[in-house]
Amino acid sequence: MSEPTAYEISCAIVEAMRSLITLGLSQGTAGNxxxxxxxxxxxxxxxxxxxxLRPEDIVPMSMEGEHGHALAPSSEWRFHRDILRRRPEIDAVVHAHPTYCTAFxxxxxEIPAVHYMIAAAGGPTIRCxxxxxxxxxxxxxxxxxALDDRLGCLLANHGMIAIGSNLGKALWLAVEMEALCRQYAVAxxxxxPVILSDAEIARTIRRFENYGPRSRTETP
Structure with missing residues (x-):
């Protein structure tokens, strides 16, 4: 299967940004x-x-932070660039300001292991x-x-970040992180709330190796 083109990725980014709004994870021009x-x-x-937002509005950038687009990239481009540069296994970064993540x-x-689904973020805590x-x-x-050996984190007085090996997984994790924070707030x-042990979360992480969204061509 051929790699997606820049236009195809740009279309997916536009769809993801609209999903952040419809899923209640962002508002206005917030999120990137x-x-x-x-x-x-x-x-x-x-x-x-x-x-x-249109696909042609998406800004191609180099890992040096350079671009030649008519539009300026999001002001948060630095942490997107640095996460992608530091984590070669990661291909997508989602940043948003959902209510419960942002409240914490x-x-x-930081969010402790109050539910086994925290394993989706890669460890026994979601750091702030x-x-x-x-x-x-x-x-x-x-x-x-904060993302060292993790797939998600909170940003103090700001919002959250979710990362993944593809955009679908990063967006899915953003939804799961907000659900977990909402549940923790209610608990x-x-x-x-009872905190699960590090050993239990480690076992769950191993079981999660093939958990989460995947295409029909990916084997479980």
Whole structure:
């Protein structure tokens, strides 16, 4: 099977950005998506609402952060670039401001193993990166560190990041992270949530090796 073209990836990015809105994970011009392509990556532009976004608006960028597009890339392009550069197994990055993930991020709170589905994010916690201003190198450094051996993290007083080997998996994880944070918020109101052991999450991670969305051509 041939690799998808830049246009095909751009169409998928536009669809993903609209999905963030319809799934309640983002609003307005918030949120951004990137996908690896060739020696660089394709990045959502700055300031274009998802419902107005077109495939030709997606910005091709080099791993040096350069582009020749008429539109500027999202101000968060640095952490997208640095995640893709640091994690060769990762091809897609989704950043959004969903309500429950962001609420815990506002509290600077990492998410513990209150449900086995946390294994989808790669470990027994979803870390919360310390606060840094949006679009800065400091934020990129903090995000990359929080994602060490993980597929998702929170950004203090900001939002969340989900990454994956393809865009479908990254978007799926973003949905799962928001669901987990919503459940945790409710559980904290009900009582004291029970935390699963690191060993149990490690077992679940092994069982999750073929879990999550996949194409019909992928074997389970």
């Amino acid at each position: 998506v990137s996908v690896r392509h060739g020696d660089g990556f394709l990045m959502t532009p700055s300031g274009i609402p998802a419902d107005a 991020a506002m509290c600077g709170t 990166a310390p606060y840094a201003p949006y679009g800065t190198e400091d934020l990129s450094v903090a995000a990359v560190a 904290l109101q009900v009582g004291k």
